[in-house]
């Protein structure tokens with residue numbers, strides 16, 4: 001696999017006992033044999049290209065030099081890949097982002113990411129054909145480099161509260177953009193700092209002195225030749241963050257900036273020359289770019305989690321510590337049940353999120369096709385599902401990654417373990433593209449509406465089944481546990497409805513009642529999201545074509561994940577699903593048994609994720625298991641180790657202190 005000569009003997013032994021076809025799992029994750037080949041070709045192309053390597057480890061560079069180094073590689077990568085004779089012909093853009101093959105070279109975050117994830121998709125979904133004809137060629141050839149500028153310093157979640165205004169002036173047929181205060185400054189958009197020359201700006205549209213709500217506008221920010229900011233535009237970078245430090249997140253303010261009327265993205269709503277406003281079929285059509293990224297996040301988080309699980313599992317195989325049996329040599333830490341309890345639920349979750357990501361991606365495509373034909377009926381279900389899965393996958397993955405880091409002891413705290421970076425990426429997804437709590441409340445709103453009005457999309461259809469709470473569950477298996485999650489979700493929804501009605505009877509205003517019910521509402525939404533993942537997992541196993549060994553493994557992983565969630569949230573199941581203490585004891589025993597079973601193939605399973613060393617980027621998780629030598633090699637790269645004494649600091653600070661006779 002890596003072509004390495006050395007192979008740690010513990011890993012070698014595990015690998016010699018593999019009882020399933022690893023390639024089958026690799027193809028499953030990639031989406032088919034062809035896709036595996038495409039990915040491998042692209043990775044090989046990137047790895048073999050000397051120009052795409054860093055001359056100095058990026059960790060030791062200054063903030064500005066990091067940005068410059070990453071931008072150099074991002075530009076080069078896109079340039080090289082735009083010429084088909086240079087490499088793999090068909091390359092999905094998302095594969096090039098920080099979590100796809102692009103991660104091999106763009107470790108800290110791609111400054112061009114927002115151009116591809118949000119700017120281009122916004123142009124494609126919110127422009128008229130004429131606008132697309134004018135802008136798409138420039139945007140795809142990167143003459144126009146854009147971002148999505150929505151969030152403001154004082155307003156992120158509450159879009160109706162955005163302050164930036166775009167006021168139509170019928171005398172010049174222009175919009176005038178204005179940031180009325182410091183809190184109105186756009187704050188966060190990726191690439192906005194120094195990279196982009198255009199942005200889709202979300203602003204409150206005023207025409208005929210009436211506010212029509214937020215709308216997307218294409219705004220030029222910098223001169224196309226000199227890259228200098230245009231008059232009235234104040235733009236810069238927001239500074240260092242927990243992660244994504246080379247994504248170049250920026251700020252943006254407007255002082256009476258005039259743009260032509262047809263820079264309003266007019267596919268869904270229009271302003272005519274005389275200022276007449278034409279409404280969209282739904283005001284939420286303008287939120288399409290956010291929905292797209294929420295859908296992508298689910299897949300992305302599964303990618304990150306697979307990396308973290310691979311690192312922790314391989315390291316747990318080569319690491320020997322303490323004493324399991326008195327007098328025996330130190331065992332592999334993978335043999336401690338407490339360690340398996342840290343590793344295997346996230347291992348199972350990578351598959352659950354993978355299948356759920358496929359499901360929501362298919363729904364996204366069906367919904368987009370419908371919207372193209374004026375059929376909006378899938379929008380509420382897509383909104384509910386994308387919010388639920390984005391919030392669940394990012395929050396679970398953040399918790400799991402932290403536990404996986406801990407599972408590697410002190411070495412997991414090193415940057416060269418790659419845990420800090422993986423953590424910074426997954427935890428960011430809890431916040432961006434809709435803060436998770438806020439998304440849970442959106443899901444809850446949808447669930448309550450469905451239960452009360454007896455109408456809703458496919459993902460919530462179970463809430464309309466009047467027998468849901470009466471079904472007696474005798475056997476606990478993957479199917480019946482999935483039904484129990486439905487009952488918990490419905491139970492919380494009913495409880496929240498009761499609370500809301502009670503508050504209402506006490507004379508409390510609906511918005512206050514909603515606020516007072518938030519905790520139950522969120523718990524209901526979370527149980528619903530777990531049900532969706534469980535359902536996708538169970539159905540994908542039933543409907544997919546697998547060899548017997550792989551089907552067995554997938555069933556065991558599914559059972560482990562569902563049992564883990566049930567045991568973790570057992571209180572909910574006692575309250576709403578008639579779970580008995582006896583059933584819980586049995587489930588706990590089953591869980592322990594599954595940990596032991598998964599132990600036998602865990603190393604081979606993470607191998608089948610097929611994450612090459614350059615993408616894993618972890619001294620602890622390398623394929624050869626040579627963790628200790630690699631730790632040492634990494635330490636030797638520290639600039640402080642270039643000389644035996646760090647002369648400057650010793651002479652300036654330490655020596656005087658040592659001589660000062662304190």
Ligand SMILES: CC/C=C\C/C=C\C/C=C\C/C=C\CCCCC(=O)SCCNC(=O)CCNC(=O)[C@H](O)C(C)(C)COP(=O)(O)OP(=O)(O)OC[C@H]1O[C@@H](n2cnc3c(N)ncnc32)[C@H](O)[C@@H]1OP(=O)(O)O
Pocket residue numbers: 097098099109110113114117148150151156157158159160190244247284287288290291293294296297300379380383432433434435438442445449
């Ligand atoms: C993805 C990563 C992939 C790879 C990563 C690789 C590299 C990474 C490199 C860089 C970094 C990566 C990505 C970072 C990108 C981040 C970009 C951003 O963060 S952009 C900013 C995102 N901002 C938000 O998400 C704001 C969140 N707020 C909202 O969405 C809304 O305000 C709200 C909370 C939904 C509320 O909206 P509003 O106030 O208008 O609506 P109401 O609450 O009154 O609800 C009204 C009604 O509308 C329904 N509804 C709301 N939204 C939608 C929708 N999108 N679709 C359909 N329907 C919607 C809502 O349910 C209500 O329905 P009703 O009850 O009336 O039936």
Ligand SMILES: Cc1cc2nc3c(=O)[nH]c(=O)nc-3n(C[C@H](O)[C@H](O)[C@H](O)COP(=O)(O)OP(=O)(O)OC[C@H]3O[C@@H](n4cnc5c(N)ncnc54)[C@H](O)[C@@H]3O)c2cc1C
Pocket residue numbers: 114147148149150151154155156157158187188189190244249428431432433434435436437438441
């Ligand atoms: C890495 C990163 C990249 C980003 N990239 C972009 C980008 O490219 N373009 C862009 O426009 N934006 C971007 N953002 C901004 C991001 O979308 C917002 O930060 C996010 O939407 C959350 O909004 P906020 O920061 O205003 O948080 P707030 O909404 O202020 O949240 C603060 C707290 O208040 C709580 N809260 C808020 N409202 C409610 C409510 N109704 N009920 C209960 N609790 C509530 C939240 O749960 C949270 O705990 C990015 C952010 C990050 C971290």
